[in-house]
Amino acid sequence: MALFKIVVAYDGTDCVGWQRQANGVSIQGLIEDALRVLDERDVPLHGAGRTDAGVHALGQVASFDLQRALPAGAIVRALNARLPGAIRVLSAEEAAPDFHPRFSARRKTYRYRIWHADAINPFESRYAWHVPGQLNVDAMRDAAALIAGRHDFAAFQAAGGSTVTTVREIFESRVKLSGELLTYEVTGDGFLRYMVRTIVGSLVEIGRGRQPVDWIGRVLAAGDRALAGPTAPPHGLFLVCVGYGAAVAGDS
Amino acid sequence: MALFKIVVAYDGTDCVGWQRQANGVSIQGLIEDALRVLDERDVPLHGAGRTDAGVHALGQVASFDLQRALPAGAIVRALNARLPGAIRVLSAEEAAPDFHPRFSARRKTYRYRIWHADAINPFESRYAWHVPGQLNVDAMRDAAALIAGRHDFAAFQAAGGSTVTTVREIFESRVKLSGELLTYEVTGDGFLRYMVRTIVGSLVEIGRGRQPVDWIGRVLAAGDRALAGPTAPPHGLFLVCVGYGAAVAGDS
Numbered sequence: 019m020a021l022f023k024i025v026v027a028y029d030g031t032d033c034v035g036w037q038r039q040a041n042g043v044s045i046q047g048l049i050e051d052a053l054r055v056l057d058e059r060d061v062p063l064h065g066a067g068r069t070d071a072g073v074h075a076l077g078q079v080a081s082f083d084l085q086r087a088l089p090a091g092a093i094v095r096a097l098n099a100r101l102p103g104a105i106r107v108l109s110a111e112e113a114a115p116d117f118h119p120r121f122s123a124r125r126k127t128y129r130y131r132i133w134h135a136d137a138i139n140p141f142e143s144r145y146a147w148h149v150p151g152q153l154n155v156d157a158m159r160d161a162a163a164l165i166a167g168r169h170d171f172a173a174f175q176a177a178g179g180s181t182v183t184t185v186r187e188i189f190e191s192r193v194k195l196s197g198e199l200l201t202y203e204v205t206g207d208g209f210l211r212y213m214v215r216t217i218v219g220s221l222v223e224i225g226r227g228r229q230p231v232d233w234i235g236r237v238l239a240a241g242d243r244a245l246a247g248p249t250a251p252p253h254g255l256f257l258v259c260v261g262y263g264a265a266v267a268g269d270s
Numbered sequence: 271m272a273l274f275k276i277v278v279a280y281d282g283t284d285c286v287g288w289q290r291q292a293n294g295v296s297i298q299g300l301i302e303d304a305l306r307v308l309d310e311r312d313v314p315l316h317g318a319g320r321t322d323a324g325v326h327a328l329g330q331v332a333s334f335d336l337q338r339a340l341p342a343g344a345i346v347r348a349l350n351a352r353l354p355g356a357i358r359v360l361s362a363e364e365a366a367p368d369f370h371p372r373f374s375a376r377r378k379t380y381r382y383r384i385w386h387a388d389a390i391n392p393f394e395s396r397y398a399w400h401v402p403g404q405l406n407v408d409a410m411r412d413a414a415a416l417i418a419g420r421h422d423f424a425a426f427q428a429a430g431g432s433t434v435t436t437v438r439e440i441f442e443s444r445v446k447l448s449g450e451l452l453t454y455e456v457t458g459d460g461f462l463r464y465m466v467r468t469i470v471g472s473l474v475e476i477g478r479g480r481q482p483v484d485w486i487g488r489v490l491a492a493g494d495r496a497l498a499g500p501t502a503p504p505h506g507l508f509l510v511c512v513g514y515g516a517a518v519a520g521d522s
Contacts, residue, residue, distance in 0.1 A: 141326075
């Protein structure tokens with residue numbers, strides 16, 4: 019038996035999300051189906067995190083045990099040959115026996131894409147939230163900076179969330195504007211369900227002038243989901259990468 | 271009556287192409303349907319060129335007459351409200367009465383996108399031709415340069431093409447590599463059917479080492495379609511822009 023780590027990119031448009039479910043096509047389910055053919059038995063797949071329906075990934079990480087000894091390149095080719103084009107295994111490598119994609123993860127980076135123009139570019143409609151009208155990007159940038167640091171993010175989790183602790187540390191939280199594309203990029207030691215999308219929905223409230231910049235600090239302090247902005251739609255969200263080991267420049 | 275010029279972007283993945291056809295969804299047909307609602311009568315739409323099934327556009331140009339006097343901004347909003355997200359009208363303006371998108375065009379620019387890696391990025395599978403394996407990009411670059419100039423492109427048109435003249439002038443013809451994305455960009459005074467895709471198919475033959483660089487010149491000189499490379503698939507091709515008036519820097 020050998021433990022393998024894979025990095026996976028996927029277009030989540032037509033999926034019910036990462037996690038295998040009774041109804042609907044899931045990323046985990048499709049990869050497990052491909053692994054079953056490869057290893058001629060059920061092979062459970064462990065992911066670094068569950069992405070919701072419609073959310074994409076550029077660098078999701080997952081692991082599995084194989085009884086067949088296969089070179090990493092052969093695993094990549096065999097899985098991609100069996101997976102639909104919307105899911106691509108980018109790399110595979112043998113991992114240390116104690117590696118776990120979720121428990122070993124030190125940080126994750128998410129990117130949220132907003133198309134800020136009267137009409138959305140047709141090539142972006144599956145991959146960006148269309149937000150027309152005026153946006154105060156400077157105010158959004160200032161509010162994003164207030165997210166960085168160690169906070170209780172109870173106000174930014176899915177309604178009815180039941181995590182043991184809702185405290186997370188955010189290492190970087192930035193808004194960038196490039197032409198008509200507005201991106202929010204956030205790196206932290208972990209994220210609650212819907213957390214990034216609720217932060218983005220709140221930043222857009224500030225961008226639209228419906229709330230002042232310092233409102234985001236008051237929402238954090240109050241810890242009440244009802245106070246935060248709406249949850250931004252899933253199709254603008256990308257899991258960019260999952261980091262293991264100590265952070266070094268260029269590592270993620 | 272007023273003549274309007276519009277610039278349109280579309281994802282051609284799910285369409286039979288620009289031109290209205292008896293069966294299948296066409297870009298022209300969808301825009302004409304939207305215009306009929308807007309002007310309460312049949313409004314014929316004229317395009318700068320017919321893109322084939324699966325081909326995309328970033329800046330297709332089309333024109334139509336409206337009997338209703340409407341500001342350009344209202345036309346953009348009304349059409350986009352009725353069109354599917356895969357087609358977006360980017361701008362509208364009133365045109366001179368003698369303007370015709372096809373006959374007034376002085377030049378067109380096409381871009382062909384190739385994903386040159388073992389596995390295609392899942393976000394590129396609809397918008398790039400996946401070409402794995404070794405490619406001699408320098409040889410492709412040299413061969414692309416031989417396409418520039420005034421030539422008879424009979425060897426690079428669709429089999430059975432019956433255009434009056436197959437001579438076209440190519441102002442620019444370039445291969446660029448950026449990471450895993452290889453692009454071929456070509457600007458000319460006009461293009462024959464399948465011409466860009468046949469040039470690309472031929473450049474890839476050269477990149478794979480199946481033909482030498484100067485073979486492209488011999489194919490041009492012979493004028494025989496049977497000698498050129500295969501036609502590259504449609505989904506990598508984008509009509510970038512259509513230029514009117516004298517060429518000036520930054521104008522297209």
